[in-house]
Amino acid sequence: MEAAAVVLKEHISKTASLTEEELSYLASHFKPLSFKKGQVVIREGDKVEHEYFVLSGCLKAFYINDEVKMHILQFAMPTWWTSDYNALYTQTKATINVDCITDATLLSLSNADREKLCREIHQVEHFFRWRTNRGYVAAQKRLLSLMNNDARTRYEELLQLYPELYSLVPKHLIAAYLGVSRETLSRLYHTR
Amino acid sequence: MEAAAVVLKEHISKTASLTEEELSYLASHFKPLSFKKGQVVIREGDKVEHEYFVLSGCLKAFYINDEVKMHILQFAMPTWWTSDYNALYTQTKATINVDCITDATLLSLSNADREKLCREIHQVEHFFRWRTNRGYVAAQKRLLSLMNNDARTRYEELLQLYPELYSLVPKHLIAAYLGVSRETLSRLYHTR
DNA sequence: CCGGTTGTGTGACCTGGATCACTTTCTTAA
DNA sequence: TTAAGAAAGTGATCCAGGTCACACAACCGG
Numbered sequence: 001m002e003a004a005a006v007v008l009k010e011h012i013s014k015t016a017s018l019t020e021e022e023l024s025y026l027a028s029h030f031k032p033l034s035f036k037k038g039q040v041v042i043r044e045g046d047k048v049e050h051e052y053f054v055l056s057g058c059l060k061a062f063y064i065n066d067e068v069k070m071h072i073l074q075f076a077m078p079t080w081w082t083s084d085y086n087a088l089y090t091q092t093k094a095t096i097n098v099d100c101i102t103d104a105t106l107l108s109l110s111n112a113d114r115e116k117l118c119r120e121i122h123q124v125e126h127f128f129r130w131r132t133n134r135g136y137v138a139a140q141k142r143l144l145s146l147m148n149n150d151a152r153t154r155y156e157e158l159l160q161l162y163p164e165l166y167s168l169v170p171k172h173l174i175a176a177y178l179g180v181s182r183e184t185l186s187r188l189y190h191t192r
Numbered sequence: 193m194e195a196a197a198v199v200l201k202e203h204i205s206k207t208a209s210l211t212e213e214e215l216s217y218l219a220s221h222f223k224p225l226s227f228k229k230g231q232v233v234i235r236e237g238d239k240v241e242h243e244y245f246v247l248s249g250c251l252k253a254f255y256i257n258d259e260v261k262m263h264i265l266q267f268a269m270p271t272w273w274t275s276d277y278n279a280l281y282t283q284t285k286a287t288i289n290v291d292c293i294t295d296a297t298l299l300s301l302s303n304a305d306r307e308k309l310c311r312e313i314h315q316v317e318h319f320f321r322w323r324t325n326r327g328y329v330a331a332q333k334r335l336l337s338l339m340n341n342d343a344r345t346r347y348e349e350l351l352q353l354y355p356e357l358y359s360l361v362p363k364h365l366i367a368a369y370l371g372v373s374r375e376t377l378s379r380l381y382h383t384r
Numbered sequence: 385c386c387g388g389t390t391g392t393g394t395g396a397c398c399t400g401g402a403t404c405a406c407t408t409t410c411t412t413a414a
Numbered sequence: 415t416t417a418a419g420a421a422a423g424t425g426a427t428c429c430a431g432g433t434c435a436c437a438c439a440a441c442c443g444g
Contacts, residue, residue, distance in 0.1 A: 063336050071339040073332055086329045118321070122314045129310070129321035136324050137278045139331035140265055144255050146338050147263040147371040151401070170421060179339040184401050186423055343431070362391060376431055378393055385444105392439070399432075410421065 004032055004055050008107060011053075011079050016127035026117055026124060030107035035100045042084055042098040050108040051083035052076075057104025058168055062176065063096045072177040075101075075165060081131065101169060151180040152188050196224055196247050200299060203245075203271050208319035218309055218316060222299035227292045234276055234290040242300040243275035244268075249296025250360055254368065255288045264369040267293075267357065273323065293361060343372040344380050 005027040012018065018026065030053065035041065041059065042048055052059075059076040061084070073096060076082035084094045088111050118125040145154055155178055159166055165174060175185035197219040204210065210218065222245065227233065233251065234240055244251075251268040253276070265288060268274035276286045280303050310317040337346055347370055351358055357366060367377035 063340065065340045069340070071336060073336065085325070086332065089325055089329060118318065122317065125314065125317045125321055126310065129317055129324065132321065132324045132328050133277070133281055136328040136331060137281060139328060139335060140278065143331060143335055143338065144263060144265065146335065148255065148257045148261070172421065180400095181402055182422075183403080183424080187401090190423070364391070373432055374392080375394080375433080379431090382393070387444100388442090390439105390441080393437080395435090395437105397433085397435105400430100401428105402430095403428075404426085406424085408421100408423070411419085412416105413418095414416095 004105070004107060005030075007055055007079070008053060012124075012127050015130045016123040018121065018123050022121055022123070026121070029113040029117060030109050032105065033108055034105045035103065037100055037103050040097065040099045041082075041106070042094050042096070044094050044097050046094045048084050048087040048094050049112075050110050051081055051085070051088060051114070052098075053107040053109065054078050054080050054082065055105040055107060058101040059098055059104055059106075060101055060173060061096055061098045070176045071179060072173060075162075075169065075177065077162075077164070101173065146179060151178060151184055154178050154180075155185065155188055196297070196299060197222075199247055199271070200245060204316075204319050207322045208315040210313065210315050214313055214315070218313070221305040221309060222301050224297065225300055226297045227295065229292055229295050232289065232291045233274075233298070234286050234288070236286050236289050238286045240276050240279035240286050241304075242302050243273055243277070243280060243306070244290075245299040245301065246270050246272050246274065247297040247299060250293040251290055251296055251298075252293055252365060253288055253290045262368045263371060264365060267354075267361065267369065269354075269356070293365065338371060343370060343376055346370050346372075347377065347380055 005024075008027055008030060009023045012023065012026070032055075033052075035057070041052065042061075044064070054076050056078055059082055060072050061074045061076065061082050062070050062072045064070050074080075074082060076098075082098055084096045084098065086092070087094045087096075091111075114128065118128060145157060149157070155174075158174070158178065171185055172182040175182045178185065180188075197216075200219055200222060201215045204215070204218070224247075225244075227249070233244065234253075236256070246268050248270055251274055252264050253266045253268065253274050254262050254264045256262050266272075266274060268290075274290055276288045276290065278284070279286045279288075283303075306320065310320060337349060341349070347366075350366065350370065363377055364374040367374045370377065372380075
């Protein structure tokens with residue numbers, strides 16, 4: 001618990017300057033949760049009230065097309081944030097799912113508390129602005145990559161960016177992130 | 193000039209509550225610019241110092257792959273913002289281009305001024321957080337659409353979301369936004 | 385009003401990657 | 415330890431969309 005708060009505080013202090021007091025106040029709004037491998041954090045159709053800061057483990061945020069094809073929007077590793085941000089920001093039902101690829105521990109923050117903290121502490125608003133800025137830029141890069149590059153190039157890019165995924169995440173999930181079929185991904189690295 | 197400031201102020205007031213004084217102070221940091229059809233606003237390799245608020249006209253932010261294939265990251269219509277945000281935020285050289293599809297008038301804001309204003313006025317930081325939030329969610333939706341849907345579905349989605357693009361923007365640019373070839377797009381709506 | 389650039393339509397052909405159908409490992413829980 | 419599900423590999427086939435090659439607009443600027 002204490003360790004959890006420390007990780008969170010360090011993470012936030014990298015982009016915002018908060019006093020120790022403010023950091024503790026901020027941290028007091030987060031609720032620790034643990035999940036087992038395979039457990040669902042957000043289910044399509046749910047009301048979405050929280051976002052999650054990952055302390056340990058690995059999650060995926062994904063969309064299921066006609067009950068069959070899964071596409072992964074984002075993996076979430078330690079110190080990453082995840083949720084269905086569309087649903088969270090617009091107060092609508094979840095259209096994506098979030099679940100745990102491995103056992104995981106998270107800190108949850110409610111939408112209402114985030115907004116409250118942003119109002120109360122200017123530097124907290126600053127932090128969340130920068131966090132989203134980074135996410136936005138990453139999403140734009142991925143869009144370009146999806147349009148410009150073929151599956152093999154995308155695969156190599158991904159491994160270069162997040163080598164840890166290679167061993168951590170089953171290949172069919174990596175395929176679902178890259179936007180190719182399991183079979184194609186398998187061929188990509190067996191037939192060079 | 194005055195009219196420009198009014199549009200900007202109204203735009204910002206929709207998500208942040210600023211006094212008239214603050215709004216004027218904010219507006220004083222924007223510089224009006226006009227461009228002719230075809231003029232370049234940001235060229236690949238440039239240092240990027242500004243972002244742009246569109247008053248009139250239509251721009252595109254695009255990436256050119258091996259000097260040949262163009263992919264459009266974003267169209268920018270009145271009241272939209274555009275820049276190479278990756279370059280702007282990380283202070284690196286532009287990797288994308290921005291130019292004018294039609295004659296256009298813009299308001300430019302420097303990165304330094306944005307950061308200064310965000311520091312000075314909490315509500316300005318609030319505004320920019322929400323602006324990026326919206327952009328982030330839109331980018332995520334487009335990612336999913338690119339992975340889930342075929343070209344025809346994406347085309348119909350785009351027209352539904354921004355019907356004005358149909359008549360305003362040449363078809364080969366719409367193709368470059370959708371991530372299909374000109375020829376394929378042409379076939380999409382002639383062979384139903 | 386005319387010649388050139390910029391857009392658009394269409395046919396013929398090619399190919400990356402999807403799909404289907406099986407087989408072969410890995411994992412994991414009892 | 416072993417059986418059953420989950421993950422991964424592989425061949426055969428198919429198709430959406432790319433590429434190439436031309437033919438026509440339509441829209442300027444001089």
